[in-house]
Amino acid sequence: MTTILVTGGTGTLGRLVTERLRSEGEHEVRVLSRRSRPYAVDLREGTGLAEAVSGVDTIVHCASSPRGGDEQAARHLIEAARGAGVRHLVYISIVGVDRVPLGYYRTKLAVERLIEESWLGWTVLRTTQFHDLVLRVLEGSATLPVMLLPAGVADQPIEVSEVAARLAELAAGAPAGRVPDMGGPEVHTLSELARSYLRASGRRRPLLNARLVGRAYGGFRAGGHLTPERAVGTVTFDQFLKGRFPSA
Template sequence: MANPILVTGGTGTLGGHVLPLLREAGRTVRVLSRNPRESSDRGVEYVGCDLLGGEGIDAALDGVETVLHLAGGPKGDDVATRNLVDAASRAGVKHLVYISVIGADTVPLGYFQAKLGAERAIAESGIPWTTLRAAQFHDLLLTMAEKMAKMPVIPVPGGIRFQPVDSREVAARLVELTLGEPAGLVADLAGPKVYGMGDVNRTYLQARGKHRLMMPVRVPGKAGRAYRAGDNLSLNNPVVGTRTWEDFLVEKVEKVEKVA
């Protein structure tokens, strides 16, 4: 039997799509979790670990040759990844796959800089590696639009654009890369269309049958200039998904209406 694949962040949105795909491919999976749980699938094991604190990583990597690193947060990704890389080196891991974000090397915000730090830790580890940079997920844009729709007037940052991609398409690509040979930094994965922030809010409001005033605002500083320059986009030969933001919205709104 093949060694288990260790998946960090396996309980998140992306992990929820990745795990069944790995199981369909016949692989056993070990999932890092701060709160271990029992699994109804004998091919999936949840183990306790704190990547940021460095606790439990060595035990989780016992017998593992491939790691799919999905775990991430608003800050600390570089620190958590360095802890994982150090333990993976000790364990003799043969392939480390990482999901990063388009703009990691161009957008001057802490989240992107931490992602770049994580990329560098992996690339300099001596472990054969693969890194995929993806655009923001539809799920993130939905969360943003839902929060903004609660305001009586929605601020719309001028010049900020997104190229959102479906998380299921990212999961499928990651599983393909995980089961393949180490490939270094591969082509970006982005969605099929580019949207301004106003477009995102407007289409969400229309889908939910809501109306709000929208007010243009300007994002100052280096971050504003980077977004206006499209540094968070991948327009030159990325791998492009097929599901649009509109497709995703139709599905989500239908689910909400059925529950209601």
């Protein structure tokens, strides 16, 4: 039986990865997060990390924060993993981190490079945005009388449970390097996604597409965060919304 540690194991993705691995009955699965005992560790500080990775065969690194600290957290994790003899580090990244000059994307790319240069066996999977994230963005925009949307931007949302299943599969296998990207089944403009959300939730809002400025916006307009050739997801955004708003 292998021992697998999931960082960010109580989050949207990490929780599902943990459940998937445990359901297979072939692994001892440890959950690491800032508040999850017995492995309550803040990766940015690294205190208690050596104990958490002791005896671990594989780490699935799902912990991440747009507020910063991911590179420091990755350095601590890599150092501890090397010291413990971990054979495989699996990392979840984002499609377009090398094409869209957004600060958070640059951080994810930097973490990818740290892992590639770590002397550990490694696997990196990039995916498009989760349905949950797109929904949160649209819900936030709908708090205003008019939904403001970046003009000319599309998205390719994917179901998080499908990503979790793929990560669990990769964690159970040998280090594979950069594996093929995962994209959702459909590419839609943000206006189309917003209309789907409004229909499903029963809300009414006018839409206003606004042209923005900056290189990151240009990267999104150019579709740098999309992977239509890897539309391997099966759950559409409309199907996801039906699950979230069953009675609307």
